[in-house]
Amino acid sequence: MIGQQAGWVHVRLAQRPNESTAWVRSRYVTLATDPYHIVIDLGSTHLHLYKQGKQIGNYPVGIGLPGTPTPTGHYFVALFAAAPSPAWGAFVIITSAHSNTISDWEASGDAITAIHGPLGSDAAIGTTGARVSHGCVRMHKAHLLHLRPVPAGTPVDIQY
Secondary structure, X not given: OOEXXXXXXXXXXXXXXOOOEEEEEHHHOOOOOOOEEXXXXXXXXXXXXXXXXXXXXXXXXXXXXXXXXXXXXEEEEEEEEEOOOHHHOOEEEEEEEEOOOOOOOOOOOOOEEEEEOOOOOHHHHOOOXXXXXXXXXXXXXXXXXXXXXXXXXXXXXXXX
């Protein structure tokens, strides 16, 4: 939720264009407090995990290459999905962000920005992070597990 007024709630949507919003009648929405917040800093190639405003994690990540950059903006965790193979890590976090340069990834009909395991780029990510992806955020498998308690709806800010 990003705002509200009598009878209405302003929410972010998981659709194109990025950062789409809509007003929804409040009677159709259940509000809950989320203590988590994810910030992905593209300049430092690190993901910062916050809980109740306190940083509890700081992880190097693989981000988009110059031709397929990770999109900046204010998003949210849309859902957790099963990993297609062990290379993706224990799970895949689907965010509400979409690639600004790829419209259809592997015939999926879209190019959603996800947070997942290294897909073979573990050494490239290293301890400082790197530009290695088509826009998704890649993490070491052990670090990805630290994001499992984060619920759907958690804010994800991608910035420089």
